[in-house]
Amino acid sequence: MTPEELSSAISACLADAVRAGELAVDVPEEVRVERPKNREHGDWATNIALQLAKKAGMNPRAFAEVLAGRLSSFDGVKSVEVAGPGFLNITLDAAAAGALAKIIVEAGPVYGRNNALAGHIVNMEFVSANPTGPLHIGHTRWAALGDSIARVLRASGAEVTAEYYINDAGNQMNVFANSVLARLHGRDVPEGGYPGQYIVDLGHDVLTAHPDVRELTDDAALPIVRHAAYEAQMRDIKETLAAFGVSFDVYFSEKEGLHDSGAIESAVARLREQGHVYDDGGAVWLRTTDFGDDKDRVLVRANGEPTYFAADAAYYLSKKDRGFPEKIYLLGADHHGYVNRLKAIAACAGDDPEQSIEILIGQLVSVNGAKLSKRAGNIIELKDLIDWLGKDAVRYSLARYPADSPLTLDPELLRKHSNENPVYYVQYAHARSRGAARNAVEAGVERFVDGRDAFDASLLTHPTEGELLAHLAAYPSIVGKAAEFREPHRVARHLETVATAYHSWYDNCRIAPRGDEEITDVNRTRLWLNDATSQVLANGLDLLGVSAPERM
CATH class of the missing domain: 3.40.50.620 (HUPs)
Known part of the structure; x- marks a missing residue:
């Protein structure tokens, strides 16, 4: 069960409780589930009862108890505990948690991709x-x-x-x-x-x-x-x-795009039509102070030469004309003064600066x-x-x-080839997982036997397997948050967490049997989990523009 599937299950339980008259509240579009900091508190947690109890006219714990009763009987959920003022701590059964390994392998490079920002058309400079x-x-x-x-x-x-x-x-x-x-x-x-x-x-x-x-x-x-x-x-x-x-x-x-094409002159004329351009002292000005700038800006000097600011305005309008409702500018540390003036350009052009332009300073x-x-x-x-x-x-x-x-x-x-080096640590985890897969296949362990799918999620019962699966499950939401907040470091830090969980699992759970031991579905299922980890590490490294080596 993925976090998305669990979220949908909680939403379904909420809707059922509302229809049964046990709760009186509007069901939200999305229910957030997160990994508890303490693994003893379960696989996943949600504070949805704390969010909705007041609107339902109920005590949060009472609200949570209603929801817990319904969710406990949901297929794949082992237990639900109401904790503190109304948190729900959810533990999945082994089969539901382990099923994710197969989902990841079958999804391949698209695992972690989501539609959180579908419909957004962005120009990023x-x-x-x-x-x-x-x-x-x-x-x-x-x-x-x-x-x-x-x-x-x-x-x-x-x-x-x-x-x-x-x-x-x-x-x-x-x-x-x-x-x-x-x-x-x-x-x-x-x-x-x-x-x-x-x-x-x-x-x-x-x-x-x-x-x-x-x-x-x-x-x-x-x-x-x-x-x-x-x-x-x-x-x-x-x-x-x-x-x-x-x-x-x-x-x-x-x-070519601004000066030779006449785009700057056109931009000044368009902004004048919007009512924000005025003439003073022989120069042409844009009244940016109306939209939070500390002073009005000159577009055209008294000698007839356009300023850099006029080019900035024409460039913004070019992006708008080319069909980009959202524009992201990534600027250096010495460009803090550009923030208000660029937002003022957007406002003068008739756009909502909070929606149409975003400026990141590095x-x-x-x-x-x-x-x-x-x-x-x-x-x-x-x-x-x-x-x-x-x-x-x-x-x-x-x-x-x-x-x-x-x-x-x-x-x-x-330059160190050691676990102290974060990039080496993550890349080594990927290379180690690929080496483990090669060794397993050489020992006769395969994911399919005579055409039979040898995957049995209920066999992934070791504590390190639950830990690793939970981190693999969290990866799509990490990608979504990295996109929402423009923070790819979230992906990097999560990959390090996955690598740590993988190394711990690898040290505790053998994929290939020892010596003459019989190959069982435990070995085969662990190969699925190993390959699922490889896929998440490779997918995440690709988002960072970093290679995922097969060998190191």
């Missing part, structure tokens, strides 16, 4: 590094977390478009192009330009595409260099993201002992982190903590 240099440690956290958030949202039924905003307009692109052009001619980078060997490397890329560019005047060469260096740098960014296991559905060019991450990039000169490149620590170690470690907590990674720990 993250990373969005300027195309003027390589990805570095400042982009690493949102690359890992953003991708994992997108994965848990999709696993919960949301339709998610991952988007990378390319900031390829503005003066920084001219500075970038002039830096590459200078190095092409062996000159020093202009003051305020971009340093580093990567600028020289980009110059080589430009020469490969345009061998005669050095024969041109600087004025003639600059647009060629700008475009070719930009293309080469974006290739490098995309290749680095791919090596990190991160992919985007859309790469949105600020230059804190900085550092790595002890990390060296500055030889190629970039003044940053720690993501490429170097991947080469040094490995994609899995970096991604898992970043996904393991809430985004709003400052984080320092310990490279010595992440």
Whole structure:
């Protein structure tokens, strides 16, 4: 019995009690069940009596007693105890609890997926590094977390478009192009330009595409260099993201999508029609103070140049026009000031900021002992982190903590092949379960015998089996909560709990028999449970963008 099935059973008992006149209350759409902190209190618990008793005009314990009487006779429920002021502690019989192992194996990669966010259409923008240099440690956290958030949202039924905003307009692109052009001619980078060997490397890329560019005047060469260096740098960014296991559905060019297309002028006109734009001092302003911003914002300067804020407004409207009612922005720690102004844009556009826009702020991450990039000169490149620590170690470690907590990674720990290293601990549990399955099959243990399903859930009676099954059962709800709160670290921490329960079970319950012992359905059923654990660990690691090795 899964937690969802138990929830449905409780709802059915509530409805029956209402029809029988024992309770007078509206039956909620969902009844929450949770794992008790103390296993002696049963497999699952619910506080539904505490929630509904007042509305029913009853004492919570009396309400709980009515519900417990009906639930106790439900198929698969071994016992129901009313505890404290009205909690229901529920213990399942072995067969009902153990049946989950087969459900998980048969579900395979889709186990844990749910429809909690079905119907939600989300645009999620993250990373969005300027195309003027390589990805570095400042982009690493949102690359890992953003991708994992997108994965848990999709696993919960949301339709998610991952988007990378390319900031390829503005003066920084001219500075970038002039830096590459200078190095092409062996000159020093202009003051305020971009340093580093990567600028020289980009110059080589430009020469490969345009061998005669050095024969041109600087004025003639600059647009060629700008475009070719930009293309080469974006290739490098995309290749680095791919090596990190991160992919985007859309790469949105600020230059093409907002400036060249006239979207900024259109956005100003549309916001004016909404009644929130005014002119003052020769500039065009958006009255964002009407919606919680600390001051009104300039859209177009007195010289006719649009501001970055005008681009932000046009970009928001672009997302809206492209059919995304929900927009998630993942911004760095230095972007707290953007929260109110972006929400004000949504309000000025006629949307409800509480529904249409969500802004997540991530804190900085550092790595002890990390060296500055030889190629970039003044940053720690993501490429170097991947080469040094490995994609899995970096991604898992970043996904393991809430985004709003400052984080320092310990490279010595992440390189250890021991249980102290969380990613190794979880991956080893998966590899151990796959090894156990191989050994069992070699010993003659199989899930099916002569076409007969050898699974007997009632045989999974050892306490460690009940513990492991309960954690496997909780996995779908963990995924749902991770999606609801945009917190993939919930998945990581749960996988560690599953791994601990698996190791304990493995040490107590043999799958393959010893020596000449007879193979029984106990062995075969335990193989189902072993493989169910493998599946949950693999599914969870996939949501974090981390591999599930067969061997370690």
